[in-house]
Amino acid sequence: MLELIVISTLNGVLFGMLLFLMASGLTVIFSMLGVLNFAHASFYMLGAFFGFQISRWFGFWPALLIAPLLAGMIGAGVERYGLRRVHRNGHVAELLFTFGLAFVIEEVVQIVWGRSPVDYRVPALLDFPAFTIFSTNYPAYKMFMLLVSIAIFIGLLLVLKKTRIGLIVQAALTHPHMVGHLGHNVGRVFMLVFGVGTALAAVAGVIAGPALVTQSNMAGLLGPILFVVVVVGGLGSLPGAFVASLLIGLVQTFAVSMNGSLAGAFGPLSPAYASSWVADIWGVTIAQIAPIVPYMMLVLVLIFRPMGLLGTRDT
Amino acid sequence: MSVPAASAAPPLPTAADRLKFYGMWLIAAIVLLLLPRIFGSGGALTTFSLIGISIIFSLSYNILLGQTGMLSFGHAVYYGLGGFLAIHAMNIVIGDRLPVPLPLVPLIGGIAGLLFAVLFGWVSTQRSGTAFAMISLGVAELIASSALILRTFFGGEAGISTNRTKLLKLFGWSFGPQIQIYHLVAAWTLIAVIAMYALTRTPLGRVCNAVRDNPERVQFVGYNPHVVRYLAFCFAGFFAGIAGALAAINFEIANSAYLGAEQSGTVLFATYIGGVGFFVGPIVGAIFVTLLSLGLSDLTQVWQLYFGLIFIAVVLFAPGGLTGLVMMHRPLLKAATLPKVIPSYLVALPPTLAMIAGLVLSIETIVHYTVNPGDDPHIRAFGVGFDAASRSIWALAAVLLVGGFLVARKTWQWVAHAWDDAASVAREKGRPA
Numbered sequence: 005m006l007e008l009i010v011i012s013t014l015n016g017v018l019f020g021m022l023l024f025l026m027a028s029g030l031t032v033i034f035s036m037l038g039v040l041n042f043a044h045a046s047f048y049m050l051g052a053f054f055g056f057q058i059s060r061w062f063g064f065w066p067a068l069l070i071a072p073l074l075a076g077m078i079g080a081g082v083e084r085y086g087l088r089r090v091h092r093n094g095h096v097a098e099l100l101f102t103f104g105l106a107f108v109i110e111e112v113v114q115i116v117w118g119r120s121p122v123d124y125r126v127p128a129l130l131d132f133p134a135f136t137i138f139s140t141n142y143p144a145y146k147m148f149m150l151l152v153s154i155a156i157f158i159g160l161l162l163v164l165k166k167t168r169i170g171l172i173v174q175a176a177l178t179h180p181h182m183v184g185h186l187g188h189n190v191g192r193v194f195m196l197v198f199g200v201g202t203a204l205a206a207v208a209g210v211i212a213g214p215a216l217v218t219q220s221n222m223a224g225l226l227g228p229i230l231f232v233v234v235v236v237g238g239l240g241s242l243p244g245a246f247v248a249s250l251l252i253g254l255v256q257t258f259a260v261s262m263n264g265s266l267a268g269a270f271g272p273l274s275p276a277y278a279s280s281w282v283a284d285i286w287g288v289t290i291a292q293i294a295p296i297v298p299y300m301m302l303v304l305v306l307i308f309r310p311m312g313l314l315g316t317r318d319t
Numbered sequence: 320m321s322v323p324a325a326s327a328a329p330p331l332p333t334a335a336d337r338l339k340f341y342g343m344w345l346i347a348a349i350v351l352l353l354l355p356r357i358f359g360s361g362g363a364l365t366t367f368s369l370i371g372i373s374i375i376f377s378l379s380y381n382i383l384l385g386q387t388g389m390l391s392f393g394h395a396v397y398y399g400l401g402g403f404l405a406i407h408a409m410n411i412v413i414g415d416r417l418p419v420p421l422p423l424v425p426l427i428g429g430i431a432g433l434l435f436a437v438l439f440g441w442v443s444t445q446r447s448g449t450a451f452a453m454i455s456l457g458v459a460e461l462i463a464s465s466a467l468i469l470r471t472f473f474g475g476e477a478g479i480s481t482n483r484t485k486l487l488k489l490f491g492w493s494f495g496p497q498i499q500i501y502h503l504v505a506a507w508t509l510i511a512v513i514a515m516y517a518l519t520r521t522p523l524g525r526v527c528n529a530v531r532d533n534p535e536r537v538q539f540v541g542y543n544p545h546v547v548r549y550l551a552f553c554f555a556g557f558f559a560g561i562a563g564a565l566a567a568i569n570f571e572i573a574n575s576a577y578l579g580a581e582q583s584g585t586v587l588f589a590t591y592i593g594g595v596g597f598f599v600g601p602i603v604g605a606i607f608v609t610l611l612s613l614g615l616s617d618l619t620q621v622w623q624l625y626f627g628l629i630f631i632a633v634v635l636f637a638p639g640g641l642t643g644l645v646m647m648h649r650p651l652l653k654a655a656t657l658p659k660v661i662p663s664y665l666v667a668l669p670p671t672l673a674m675i676a677g678l679v680l681s682i683e684t685i686v687h688y689t690v691n692p693g694d695d696p697h698i699r700a701f702g703v704g705f706d707a708a709s710r711s712i713w714a715l716a717a718v719l720l721v722g723g724f725l726v727a728r729k730t731w732q733w734v735a736h737a738w739d740d741a742a743s744v745a746r747e748k749g750r751p752a
Contacts, residue, residue: 040449086635093638096390099452100591101634103392107584108627115621116689224580228460235453288468296464302457307442310450 007138012257018146020253021153025208026226027233027245028160029201035240036176036197038095039087042102045227046109047202050075051209052218053117056124064127072206079202083195106223114220121219149211156207157246164242173197178240229256232298236305238315247313252298259294344513351505355498364497370609371501371508372565377590377601378515379558384587385595386519387551388531389444390452393459394559394586396439397432399578400462401560402567403473404431406481409568413485420489425507425564432560436553444548447534451548459583466575478574481567494568504565511558516598518554527551585612588626592633594640603641618701621686625679654745663730663737670726677719680705684716 030044054071055064062070082105090101125131126145133141164170172193176183184190216222229252237248265288305312332340354367376398383389405428412419443454466473473479484495492499518524526547529537534544567573576582585608593604611629615622637644651657679701687698697706705712 040452086631089635090638093634095448096384096388097634097638099390099449100587101631103584103587104627104631104634108624108631111621111624111627115624115686118690228456228580231453231456235450235457239449285469292468296461296468299457299461299464303442303454303461306445306450306454306457310446 007140008261010137011140011142012261013254014142014146014150016254016257017250018150018153018253019257020250021150021157022208022212023230023233023253024246024249025153025156026205026230027237027249028157028242029204030230031234031237031240031242031245032173032197033201034234035178036173037083037087037098037194039098039102040231040234040239041198041201042099042227043082043106043109044102044202044205045223045230046106047075047079047205048209048212048226049113049220049223050078050109051206052124052213052222053113053122053209054206055210055213056117056122056218059124059127064129068207068210071210072203075206075209076199076203080195080199082202083198087198088191088194106227110220110223117220119220121217124213124218126214143215145215149215152207152211156204160204169193169196229298232302236301236312238312241312241315244312244314252301255297255301256294259297260291262290265289344509347512348509351509354505355501359498361497364501366609366613368497368501368504368565368569369613370606371504372562372569373586373589373605373609374508374602375511375558375565376562376586377593377605378512378598379555379562380586380590381595381598381601382515382518382527382551382555382558384590385600386524386531387447387527387548389447389548389552391455391583392452392580392587393455393457393462393583394555395578395580395582396459396462397436397556397559398563398566398582398586399466399573399575400435401428401432401563402573402577403479403563404428404560405564405567406479406573407472409481409483409486410479413482419486421483421486421492421494421568422489422503422506424486424568425561428564428567429557429561432563433553433557435560436556440549440552440556444552445545447530447544447548459578459580463575463578463580466578473575474573476575478572480572483568483571500569504569507561507565511561512602515554515558519598523547523550588630592630592640594642594644594646596639597642597646600640600642607641619683620690621682624682650745651741654748656741656744659741659744660734660737663734667727667730667734670723670730672723673719674723674727677716677721677723680712680716681720684713 026044026048030041033039033041033044051071054074055067058067058070086101086105087098090097126143130143130145130148132144135142164174172183172188176190176193183193233248233252234245236252237244237246355364358364358367376394380391380394383391383394405424408419408427409421409424411417412424439458443451443458446454467475483500484493486494494500494503526537526542527550529540530542530544530547530551537544537547563573563577566577589604589608590601591604592608593602594600608626611626612622615625619625633640639647648657648660651660683698687694697704
């Protein structure tokens with residue numbers, strides 16, 4: 005039991021930090037541009053596939069640097085030549101543009117790399133067990149992922165709190181119009197933020213790719229969870245995104261490792277109900293409902309606290 | 320103080336107006352009756368049935384997006400649940416030999432869609448905008464994932480099937496042959512389209528538009544925007560349920576793909592490409608997208624990529640959709656300034672087409688090298704055969720793409736100028752563009 009708790013906590017925190025790498029970019033982009041970037045998870049996927057391709061050509065470490073740069077440049081281009089153009093047509097058009105973009109990126113990835121998972125391996129340097137607890141070997145690569153995400157988290161915090169550009173970004177989170185009135189080149193800040201945000205998502209992709217499955221449906225699987233994180237944490241709130249990332253990471257990791265069901269708790273149903281839909285609910289295990297837990301949280305949060313856990317803006 | 324003239328009711332429609340109005344629906348009905356006589360093949364009938372279902376579904380979606388301003392990413396939930404309930408109802412009817420004929424089954428689906436919209440709608444519609452979009456996505460994922468858990472009701476991966484010919488026969492119609500299904504779908508499409516058009520003319524329909532444009536002001540006037548959105552949501556759920564039930568009857572099966580994100584995305588694509596600003600927009604979009612998805616898949620391997628690119632192009636360059644593009648020209652036509660624009664269109668067309676041809680050529684060449692490497696490089700796309708391995712084709716693609724883009728950019732600036740001129744003349748004549 006203790007083993008399960010320790011391992012699940014480690015995995016949950018790791019998944020949560022990965023989520024935060026993406027959610028941070030998404031929530032800053034939303035606060036500044038007012039558009040929820042549907043294609044954000046697609047940049048995570050691009051990061052993973054770029055990472056795979058570049059690590060084949062030059063090795064993993066150059067990939068860790070080049071892949072996010074590439075994805076960030078694509079992201080900046082999308083903002084400059086796509087979103088800015090669509091902006092005149094309103095928020096719905098912006099949201100739809102990113103929706104279409106996500107669709108196209110998935111298709112392109114399928115064309116270039118195919119539909120089946122690619123063989124993206126953990127670099128040999130990190131392919132050993134870091135430590136052993138309760139007879140379970142914990143891979144060093146996962147510790148590396150955790151360290152990278154924490155390092156980026158600290159770096160992001162420093163940039164936001166200590167630099168001038170961070171000051172502008174922070175101001176734009178709450179008062180985007182005022183920042184423009186003060187004479188900052190809001191367009192360039194937007195492009196930068198979009199580029200950095202998508203690059204962060206790509207970093208998450210590069211480091212998560214070898215540990216998870218690098219496949220063309222990974223954006224579609226992760227995208228909705230990412231929205232759950234951002235909405236549960238509170239749209240436009242970075243601390244909220246952090247808390248919600250860890251929360252969802254932990255909840256999902258713990259849920260998949262639990263086997264309890266109503267049948268297990270209260271005994272099996274009488275045979276009269278065995279073939280009805282009640283039996284489905286009675287027999288389903290917590291591990292089986294793990295995929296829908298985040299969405300239940302989303303619906304509950306939107307009912308009882310529409311601004312999210314730490315959000316202040318009422319969307 | 321004089322009574323403001325604007326508050327007076329509009330004049331009653333003249334006989335000519337009425338004839339035009341009712342004549343339109345009559346013509347639609349006649350066209351629906353004549354279609355199978357002109358295109359009688361099985362494939363054509365299936366296509367028409369799919370288009371009819373898609374029209375109802377897209378129009379129901381436009382009650383949300385176009386008329387009330389709510390962007391939903393989970394409209395397929397009500398479509399799918401309508402379909403599932405219809406299948407279950409049909410199986411119960413067959414099992415218990417109840418006297419329910421098949422043409423009434425879509426109504427059961429509609430009521431199912433309505434009930435689920437009543438259930439989920441109150442929470443979903445508390446806010447509009449991004450929050451609504453997100454909660455619709457959340458509900459959609461919740462239902463779609465639950466469909467794989469509740470296996471008895473949703474039938475797991477395989478889905479639930481039925482036999483539509485086993486129901487009570489009306490006038491000797493067994494609904495086995497596709498032509499009878501076509502007539503069923505056509506009748507329901509006409510009924511649903513008229514009902515949804517009527518809905519836009521009711522006070523509720525008007526308040527929906529007001530909620531879309533300025534919810535705060537609606538609140539000042541004394542309506543509750545939440546209630547208005549909720550009502551619109553329920554109507555949308557009802558008609559989506561009808562569409563889902565018709566789809567279930569057409570395929571005789573309902574599976575979890577009915578509720579999925581792909582289905583929600585398709586209806587969004589169809590509605591937006593057609594144009595959300597006009598009532599006929601979603602109808603145009605449904606026809607266009609259904610034909611496109613059926614036709615493109617024969618012409619090219621990567622039709623979904625083109626589909627996505629078309630959608631992005633519409634969002635970028637024609638936010639009013641296809642109908643919006645056409646309707647833009649109405650004031651010019653009325654002011655007789657359209658001829659000013661036509662020459663610039665003719666100038667802009669060749670480089671634009673060249674650019675598109677270059678893009679298609681590059682995509683197909685890349686697809687040849689990534690999807691089927693090692694195959695014969697003499698490939699066919701859109702009915703045109705070419706050698707993907709030849710350097711001259713690569714050069715041609717590059718020249719068409721880059722050259723077409725540079726020239727097209729210039730010509731579209733002329734189009735914009737010509738358009739501004741024509742529009743300002745039209746405005747002076749009292750017909751604002």
